[in-house]
Amino acid sequence: MSDTPELVIANGTVVNNFGRQLAHIVVRDGRIERLVDAAGPVPAATRTIDAAGLLVIPGGVDGHCHVAQVTGRFRTLDDYRTTSTAALWGGTTTIIDFGIPRDARETPLAAVLNKKELARDSRCDVALHGSVVSWDETVPWQLEQLAAEGIRSVKMYTTNRGTTMADGDTILKVMREMVRLDGLTYIHAEHDPIIADCTRQHADDGRIGIGHLHRTRPELAEEVSVKETLAMAEYTGAPVYFVHQSTPGAVDLVAEARGRGQAAYSETCPHYLTLDDSVYGSVMPEWYACCPPMRSPQTVAALRERLAAGAIHTVASDHSCYDLTQKRERTDDIREMPHGLPGVETRMPVTFTALMEAARGARVEDFVEVFSAGPARINALHRKGTIAPGFDADLVIFDPAEKRVVDGGALHMGTDFSPFDGRTLTGWPAVVVSAGRVVVDGDGFHDPGPVGRFVPRAGFREHQAATTPVLIPAAQATR
Numbered sequence: 001m002s003d004t005p006e007l008v009i010a011n012g013t014v015v016n017n018f019g020r021q022l023a024h025i026v027v028r029d030g031r032i033e034r035l036v037d038a039a040g041p042v043p044a045a046t047r048t049i050d051a052a053g054l055l056v057i058p059g060g061v062d063g064h065c066h067v068a069q070v071t072g073r074f075r076t077l078d079d080y081r082t083t084s085t086a087a088l089w090g091g092t093t094t095i096i097d098f099g100i101p102r103d104a105r106e107t108p109l110a111a112v113l114n115k116k117e118l119a120r121d122s123r124c125d126v127a128l129h130g131s132v133v134s135w136d137e138t139v140p141w142q143l144e145q146l147a148a149e150g151i152r153s154v155k156m157y158t159t160n161r162g163t164t165m166a167d168g169d170t171i172l173k174v175m176r177e178m179v180r181l182d183g184l185t186y187i188h189a190e191h192d193p194i195i196a197d198c199t200r201q202h203a204d205d206g207r208i209g210i211g212h213l214h215r216t217r218p219e220l221a222e223e224v225s226v227k228e229t230l231a232m233a234e235y236t237g238a239p240v241y242f243v244h245q246s247t248p249g250a251v252d253l254v255a256e257a258r259g260r261g262q263a264a265y266s267e268t269c270p271h272y273l274t275l276d277d278s279v280y281g282s283v284m285p286e287w288y289a290c291c292p293p294m295r296s297p298q299t300v301a302a303l304r305e306r307l308a309a310g311a312i313h314t315v316a317s318d319h320s321c322y323d324l325t326q327k328r329e330r331t332d333d334i335r336e337m338p339h340g341l342p343g344v345e346t347r348m349p350v351t352f353t354a355l356m357e358a359a360r361g362a363r364v365e366d367f368v369e370v371f372s373a374g375p376a377r378i379n380a381l382h383r384k385g386t387i388a389p390g391f392d393a394d395l396v397i398f399d400p401a402e403k404r405v406v407d408g409g410a411l412h413m414g415t416d417f418s419p420f421d422g423r424t425l426t427g428w429p430a431v432v433v434s435a436g437r438v439v440v441d442g443d444g445f446h447d448p449g450p451v452g453r454f455v456p457r458a459g460f461r462e463h464q465a466a467t468t469p470v471l472i473p474a475a476q477a478t479r
Contacts, residue, residue, distance in 0.1 A: 005033060006436060009395060010042040012051030014387050015364045016058065017373035025056065027393040030436035034389050047438070049431060051397045057368050058385050059093030059394030059434060061375035064243055064267060064316030065344055067095070068118055070102040072163060074338040078321035082414040083344055084123040084452055088439045089412050090345035091429035093124050093394035094376075094384055094455065095319075098155055100131040100164060108132050109142040112151055122452030124434050125392075127381060129186055130154045135170040140177050147181045150456020152380060154178060155186035155243070158225045159195055159291075171229070175238035182459030184379070185233065185240045189225035189250070190217060190292060199335065210285045210331045214277040214293040222292055223249040230257045230264060239263035239460050241378065244318050246272040246292040248302035255311050263464075265313045265378055266306075270350035271341055271419055273307060273315070273358075276300045279419075286327040287419050290318070291339045307370070308359035313378060315351045315370045317343035323415045342413040346406060346420050347371070348396075352427030356400075364400060367427075380463035381455055397431040404428050412445075 007027040014023045014035065022038035026045070036043055067083045069076045087095050097119070099112030106114075112130050119126040130146045132139060132154055143154065154174055156166040166174070171187075178185050199216045202208050207215070226242060230253060233240040245251055245266050257264045271290065276297040279288040288294055295303075306312050320340025330336035343350075351371055355362050376385025383392045403426050408418035432440035437448050457463075 005043065005045045006047065007393070007433070007438070008043050008045035008048045009051050009056055009397065009433070010048055011038050012054055012056035012397060014056050015368055016386055016388070017365050017369040019365065025387065025395065027433070027436045030393055031383070032387060032389055032391050032393050035387070049397070049438070054397050054399055054430065055364060056387065057364070057396050057398070058372040058387050059396055059432070060091050060348060060371050061094045061379070061381065061384055062087060062092045062317050062319070062344055062347060063096045063314055063375040063379055065095045065097050065319040066340065067097045067115070069098070069100065069320060071338065074322065074326060076321040076340070077323055078414040080119050080122040080126070081450070082412070083319065083321065084126070085445065085447070086345040086411065086413040087124050088432050088434055089445060091348040091396040091398070091432055092344060093432070093434040094127065094381065095124060095344065096127045096129060096379060098129045098131055100155070101133055104134070107142060108139070109145050112146055112149070116149070116454060119452065119454060121450045123439070123448055123450065124452045125455050126452055127379065127455040127457055131164070132156055132170060132174050133164055133166055135173050139174070143174070143177045143181055147183060152182065152457045152460060153184040153186050153241070155188065157188040158229065159188065159190040159192040161192055161196065165192060168232070172232050172236060175232060175236040179236060179238050182461055184460045185238050187229050187240060187242050188244070189222060189229055189242050191221040191225040194218065194221040194224065208333050208335065210289055210334055210337065211280050213289060213334050214280050214295070216334065217291060217293050219247045219249065219295065219299065222247055223253060226250045226253045230254070230262065233264065234262055241265040241267065243267050243316070244269045244272065244292065245312070246295050246303070247299055248306050251303070251306045251311050266311065267314045267316050268303060268307065268312050269316060269318045270343055270347055270354065273300065273304055273354040274350055275419060286324065286331050287417055288341070289327055289334065289337050289339050290341050304354055304358040307355055308362055310366065312370065314375045315347065316375065317347045319344035321413055321415050324417055341419050342415045342417070343419070345411050345413050346418060346425070348429060349404070349425035349427050350420060352400070353425045356426065377464070377467050380458040380460055382458060393433055393436040395433040396429045398427055398429050400427055402426065402428055
């Protein structure tokens, strides 16, 4: 066996969430072997990529994707090959998908094991969340089996009655089990009685088409649900993670809970940081059918302020790959439309652009936190989200000044539109390395085949206690 490492990324500015340094990154057997002070010579390697003048960040971790998802009569049009390929094009090297029961006949355990089998075709690494819709006496055993598989989080919906909604009793009981199993409770927080009543009133008035979506799901519904769920989490002692928060009020409620000592986290999505509810008055409002909906320009601006202030812990895509044929089938009735947006490929440039525009002096380190390090740490993913010896060689080289215009037709997500089509965004990946393999460079995509690994996760509190990032000063790096 040769002593020569497979890859060296030379002369780059290595940016972690906790600092930066000029270094050569030495990669062997899919992991980072060492960082070498860039003042020294470039180590020999089978392949060397010169990153002089560019930034090198950890590969992205997208904690919220829906791959091959069946909801009612709709199925997203992607599979793991398509979505993982798009993720890599967008600088994301690990995705976390959901095993959500498609109906009452599928158990939480069966839903996850089905996704785990499908993930064998992935080009990037994959972790999974479970999901519980209704409680029965088998649920504790099923959650134990999921934990044994390395699946330590469970998502529940506080809305969508009749399909994915879990009632309050179920949420509280699952939270207790997740405490017992050292897991993390994921919550889609929208107050169902408010939404159901508001939607019914709009339907009675004949205002139920896509142009009225944002009026049927008010900000109050999200914030009331967050407040209720935080109370249950406080009562049970359960760590809780709120997906796709779209209002500053929701984020502030989580921040207040953290101030009281709760383990609570806020996620938002690129579309809530950049798009406002004027899109529902556009010529193609169906492009923006998602729940929660886009909010007012004032709310979007305030949400970006929370991102810049560090109150938002992760930015995830909530990737759902429907196409326009599916979206346009029932634009006259939002209750019959599929909701969700494609976004796994554009998460990097949209988030980077939003953060850099949100505050003067915003740092790339802050972007790395919400794009890579935070999702890896919160979701207890060993060896992800940091460029350091022993971590997986998941790396992205990019120029923070590079601008491109989004062309939805040129993306790789398996659909025919992007909600960001025509927008100029900054911070695109130039080179992507996944598990030590160069998968994207100036020559395009180099398909590694179905090499993506299923990544088991550690216990939530165990991992948080063990995670202590330390900057390796350049002067002390290996020469």
